[in-house]
Amino acid sequence: MSLKWISVLLLLQLSCYFSSGSCGKVLVWPTEYSHWINIKTILDELVQRGHEVTVLTSSASILVNPNESSAIKYEIFPASILKDDFKDLIRKMLDMWICNSPRDTFWTHFSQMQEILWKFSDCIQKFCEGAVLNRKLMTKLQESRFDVILADAIGPCGELLAELLKIPLVYSLRFSPGYAFEKQSGGLSFPPSYVPIILSELSDQMTFMERVKNMIYVLYFDFWFQTFNEKSWDQFYSEVLGRPTTLSELRGKAQIWLIRTYWDFEYPRPLLPNFEFVGGLHCKPANPLPKVLWRFAGKKPDKLGPNTRLYEWIPQNDLLGHPKTKAFITHGGTNGIYEAIHHGIPMVGIPLFADQPDNLAHMKAKGVAVSLDFHTLSSTDLLNALRMVINNSSYKENAMRLSRIHHDQPIKPLDRAVFWIEFVMRHKGAKHLRPASHDLTWFQYHSLDVIGFLLACVAAAVFVTTQCCLFCYRKFAKTGKKEKKE
Amino acid sequence: MSLKWISVLLLLQLSCYFSSGSCGKVLVWPTEYSHWINIKTILDELVQRGHEVTVLTSSASILVNPNESSAIKYEIFPASILKDDFKDLIRKMLDMWICNSPRDTFWTHFSQMQEILWKFSDCIQKFCEGAVLNRKLMTKLQESRFDVILADAIGPCGELLAELLKIPLVYSLRFSPGYAFEKQSGGLSFPPSYVPIILSELSDQMTFMERVKNMIYVLYFDFWFQTFNEKSWDQFYSEVLGRPTTLSELRGKAQIWLIRTYWDFEYPRPLLPNFEFVGGLHCKPANPLPKVLWRFAGKKPDKLGPNTRLYEWIPQNDLLGHPKTKAFITHGGTNGIYEAIHHGIPMVGIPLFADQPDNLAHMKAKGVAVSLDFHTLSSTDLLNALRMVINNSSYKENAMRLSRIHHDQPIKPLDRAVFWIEFVMRHKGAKHLRPASHDLTWFQYHSLDVIGFLLACVAAAVFVTTQCCLFCYRKFAKTGKKEKKE
Known part of the structure; x- marks a missing residue:
C-alpha cells in the first residue's frame, strides 16, 4: 500500500503529458x-x-x-x-x-x-x-x-x-x-x-x-x-x-x-x-546563508564601515529569505520585486528605467516600499528611507500580507505556466x-456598425413619422381652408 | 519514509485552513x-x-x-x-x-x-x-x-x-x-x-x-x-x-x-x-449500473416496447457514465448538461424554461446536441434527432472533445470552489x-466626467484661439483701413 503511494507520486512527477507517456x-x-x-x-x-x-x-x-x-x-x-x-x-x-x-x-x-x-x-x-x-x-x-x-x-x-x-x-x-x-x-x-x-x-x-x-x-x-x-x-x-x-x-x-x-x-x-x-x-525557498553580504564589483570605498562586506556575486533569493533580512534596496525589476514579495521583505526602491518606476509605484501604493529618485538621491535620503521601512512596522506587515496572498494560490504560478504549455x-x-473578438474588425468589436444601423433606423422612423404627420396636417389644413372658403 | 508520506497525504486531506488546524x-x-x-x-x-x-x-x-x-x-x-x-x-x-x-x-x-x-x-x-x-x-x-x-x-x-x-x-x-x-x-x-x-x-x-x-x-x-x-x-x-x-x-x-x-x-x-x-x-465518475433503465413516475403507456423499462428514480450520472450510453435526452438544465459533458455524451434537448433553451443553443453551436421544440415535437422528430446524434459521429467526437477540455484543468472545479471559500x-x-471600479459611479466608470472635461478643454482652447485670431484680424483690418484712409 505504502509502496503503491510512492510509485503513484513518482509517476505523477515523471510522467509526461501524452497518455502514452511520451513527452x-x-x-x-x-x-x-x-x-x-x-x-x-x-x-x-x-x-x-x-x-x-x-x-x-x-x-x-x-x-x-x-x-x-x-x-x-x-x-x-x-x-x-x-x-x-x-x-x-x-x-x-x-x-x-x-x-x-x-x-x-x-x-x-x-x-x-x-x-x-x-x-x-x-x-x-x-x-x-x-x-x-x-x-x-x-x-x-x-x-x-x-x-x-x-x-x-x-x-x-x-x-x-x-x-x-x-x-x-x-x-x-x-x-x-x-x-x-x-x-x-x-x-x-x-x-x-x-x-x-x-x-x-x-x-x-x-x-x-x-x-x-x-x-x-x-x-x-x-x-x-x-x-x-x-x-x-x-x-x-x-x-x-x-x-x-x-x-x-x-x-x-x-x-x-x-x-x-x-x-x-x-x-x-x-x-x-x-x-x-x-x-x-521563478521564486523559491531560500537556502541558508553563512553571513551578511554585499555585492559590489568596483573599487572598495575608503569610508566603508566594518559591518559592510563586499562580494562580487550573492544569491539574492537566499539573502531575501534570510530571517535577519530587514529590507531590500532594489532597482525595482519585476523579478527582484517578486523575490521580496515571496519572502515578505519591505523595499527601498531606486528605479532606473523601463517598468521599474511604475513597479515601485505599485509597491508604494501597497504600503511595501519607499521609492527614491536616482538623480537627486543623497545618502541621508537612503538612510531615512531604510529607517522608515525597517522601523515603521506597517511596511513589514504589508509585505507579509502580500507574501501570504502570493503563497496562497490554488496551484503555484510555475505549475500553472507549465500546465498551460502542456495543455x-x-x-x-x-x-x-x-474570444471570438479576434474575428472582428475594430469597428465591429466596438459595435459601431450596429450602433450606426440602429441610429439610421431610428432616424428613418422619425423621418417617416414626421413626413406622415406633415402630410396629414397639410391635407387636413387644406380641407379645413376649403371648407372655410365654402 | 513510506509511512511519513501517507501521514502527509492524510494530513493534507484532513487539515483545515487555519495554520493551527482548527476549522x-x-x-x-x-x-x-x-x-x-x-x-x-x-x-x-x-x-x-x-x-x-x-x-x-x-x-x-x-x-x-x-x-x-x-x-x-x-x-x-x-x-x-x-x-x-x-x-x-x-x-x-x-x-x-x-x-x-x-x-x-x-x-x-x-x-x-x-x-x-x-x-x-x-x-x-x-x-x-x-x-x-x-x-x-x-x-x-x-x-x-x-x-x-x-x-x-x-x-x-x-x-x-x-x-x-x-x-x-x-x-x-x-x-x-x-x-x-x-x-x-x-x-x-x-x-x-x-x-x-x-x-x-x-x-x-x-x-x-x-x-x-x-x-x-x-x-x-x-x-x-x-x-x-x-x-x-x-x-x-x-x-x-x-x-x-x-x-x-x-x-x-x-x-x-x-x-x-x-x-x-x-x-x-x-x-x-x-x-x-x-x-x-458536481460531476463525478459513474458507478456501475445493472441494466438499461427509464425513469417514469406516471402510468405505463400501453405501446411501450419490451426493451424500455420504467423506474421511479435512476442515478443519472451513473447512467451517463455507462459505456453503452449513446445519447442523453435532456431538458437542458446546466447540471444535467455538465454531467453529459463530463462523460462525453451527445444530447437531444427538449428545453422547457429559464436558461434551458439557451444552454442547448450553446451545445448545438458546439456540435454536441440537437434541440427540439417541446410545443411542436412529434415522435418522428425525436427519433430522427436520436438517430442523428447517435449515427453522425461528429456529435460523439465533439462531446468527447468537450469532455477532454472539461477534465483537463489545472485543478478540479470543486477544489477551486472550496479553495476560494477557504481563502x-x-x-x-x-x-x-x-476591482476599484466598485468605488466609482457609473459615469465615472465610463469616464464620462473625464471625457466631458477634456472636450470642454478642447472647446475652450478652440474658442480662445478663434477669439484671438478674430481680435488680431479685426485689429489689423482696422489698421489697414485707417492706413488706406490716410
Whole structure:
C-alpha cells in the first residue's frame, strides 16, 4: 500500500503529458537579461518533466548561454550583428534611458523611450531575419516537429516561427508599453477609469485629475506611441509568408498569454480566459546563508564601515529569505520585486528605467516600499528611507500580507505556466479559451456598425413619422381652408 | 519514509485552513431545486474537510432537506408562507413559463418572465424577512461567529445577512437575466459584439443581423428588464440596516463569485480576478449500473416496447457514465448538461424554461446536441434527432472533445470552489481581487466626467484661439483701413 503511494507520486512527477507517456518538444524564442532569467525557470521545469526543450538563439546572444550545464538544447544561428556590438547597443540604450533626467517632460521622456525601443526592434528584426531566412535552419526546425513554441512577446519573431512551422504559440510577457500588445493582439480591455496605464506610476485609486492624466496617457499610447517600428515588421512578415499580414495579426494567434505578474502586485482588472497571471514563478525557498553580504564589483570605498562586506556575486533569493533580512534596496525589476514579495521583505526602491518606476509605484501604493529618485538621491535620503521601512512596522506587515496572498494560490504560478504549455501540446492549442473578438474588425468589436444601423433606423422612423404627420396636417389644413372658403 | 508520506497525504486531506488546524464555520443561504443540488456538492466537500456548515432555511423549504443523513447543520426558521403554498406557486410559475408558446413574441416572452421572477422575488423577500426580523435567530447567528456566508446570488438575502453579521460573502451563481447582477454588482463587462447575451440563444459567431439582435436584447435587459422588484428590496434593506442602501450595492460586496459554468460550455468572454468558473463541480465518475433503465413516475403507456423499462428514480450520472450510453435526452438544465459533458455524451434537448433553451443553443453551436421544440415535437422528430446524434459521429467526437477540455484543468472545479471559500475564511475576504471600479459611479466608470472635461478643454482652447485670431484680424483690418484712409 505504502509502496503503491510512492510509485503513484513518482509517476505523477515523471510522467509526461501524452497518455502514452511520451513527452513533448518545445521550441523557445527568448529575450535577453531578466526576461531570460524568468523564462528559463519554466524551461528547467519543462525539462524536469521530461520534455525536450530547444532554445533558438543567435550567435550574438548575451545571457542566453549554451555553455551552462543543463538539459536544455540550444540551436544557435549566425547573426548579422556581432555580440560585442549588440552588448554595446544595449548599454547605450540603457545609459540613455537611465540618464533621462527626472525633470524631462512626459513627451520628451516617452519619445526618447520610443526611439530606444525602435533601435531594439531593428536589432531583433536582424536576428529574426538571421533565423527565418536561414534555409538550412528552417528545414531542421521543420523536421524537428515541435509541439509548441514558447516566445517572449516583447521580442518579435516567435509568432512568425509559429506560422512557418505550423505549431501553436504560447507567450510569456511582462508588459508592452501602453498595453499595446495585450489590447490589440490579446483583446484585453483596460478601462481608463480604474486601470492605471502601465508606466504611468498611478494607482487604481485615482483622483479626478489623475483619471484625466490616465486618459491622456491612454490616448497618447493608443494613437501616438509605437512600441516597435510596426510597418517594417508588417512588411517583413508579409514578404516571408507571401501574403499581406501584420505583426499584430500574427501575435493575435497566441493560444495562451502567460503574464509575469499576479494580483499581489497588479491592481485587479479585466482579463480573458486565455490570460494566466503567473508572476513570481521563478521564486523559491531560500537556502541558508553563512553571513551578511554585499555585492559590489568596483573599487572598495575608503569610508566603508566594518559591518559592510563586499562580494562580487550573492544569491539574492537566499539573502531575501534570510530571517535577519530587514529590507531590500532594489532597482525595482519585476523579478527582484517578486523575490521580496515571496519572502515578505519591505523595499527601498531606486528605479532606473523601463517598468521599474511604475513597479515601485505599485509597491508604494501597497504600503511595501519607499521609492527614491536616482538623480537627486543623497545618502541621508537612503538612510531615512531604510529607517522608515525597517522601523515603521506597517511596511513589514504589508509585505507579509502580500507574501501570504502570493503563497496562497490554488496551484503555484510555475505549475500553472507549465500546465498551460502542456495543455497546448496535448490539445494542439487552447481554442476553447480564444474570444471570438479576434474575428472582428475594430469597428465591429466596438459595435459601431450596429450602433450606426440602429441610429439610421431610428432616424428613418422619425423621418417617416414626421413626413406622415406633415402630410396629414397639410391635407387636413387644406380641407379645413376649403371648407372655410365654402 | 513510506509511512511519513501517507501521514502527509492524510494530513493534507484532513487539515483545515487555519495554520493551527482548527476549522471554519460556513453559513449558507441556498436556493431551491437544481441550485440546491449544485451547492450541496460544495457543502459536502466543506464538511468532508472538517468545516462546520450551517444551512439557513425556512420551514417552507422544498428540497433543502434537514432529514437526510449528513454532517451539514440546518437552522430552520418559521416562514410566513406554507410549504404547500410555496410549492404550488413554483409549480404555477413553471407551468406558465413552460406553456409559453414558441410563437410568442420576444416582448411577450420576456415580460411574462419578468412577472414570474417578481412573484419569486416576493416569496424570497418574505423568507428573508422571516430570517432577519427574527431577533432570536439573528442573535444565535451573531453568537455563532461564522467565518463566511455562501449564498446563491439568484435568491437575495445572503448579502443582507453578510452585512448584518459582518462576515465576508461568497456567491454561487449560474446566471442572472441579462447578466444584470454580474454587470451591475460584479463589474463584469459583456461586449455585445461577440458576447451573446444570456437567454438570446445566439452564439459567439454572429452575423451582422444577429449582432443587431444581440444589441437590442442588451439594451432591453439593461434599461427595461428587472430581474427582481429591486425597489422593494432596496427599501427593505435600507429599513433593516437603518441607512439608505440598495440590493445591488450590497451584492457588490461579494468577495468571490463562483460561476457554475466553464469554457467548455461558455463562449470566452472578459472576466475579473474575483470570478471563478467552476462549472461541473458536481460531476463525478459513474458507478456501475445493472441494466438499461427509464425513469417514469406516471402510468405505463400501453405501446411501450419490451426493451424500455420504467423506474421511479435512476442515478443519472451513473447512467451517463455507462459505456453503452449513446445519447442523453435532456431538458437542458446546466447540471444535467455538465454531467453529459463530463462523460462525453451527445444530447437531444427538449428545453422547457429559464436558461434551458439557451444552454442547448450553446451545445448545438458546439456540435454536441440537437434541440427540439417541446410545443411542436412529434415522435418522428425525436427519433430522427436520436438517430442523428447517435449515427453522425461528429456529435460523439465533439462531446468527447468537450469532455477532454472539461477534465483537463489545472485543478478540479470543486477544489477551486472550496479553495476560494477557504481563502476568504483564512484572509477574511479576498480584497486583492476586488476591482476599484466598485468605488466609482457609473459615469465615472465610463469616464464620462473625464471625457466631458477634456472636450470642454478642447472647446475652450478652440474658442480662445478663434477669439484671438478674430481680435488680431479685426485689429489689423482696422489698421489697414485707417492706413488706406490716410
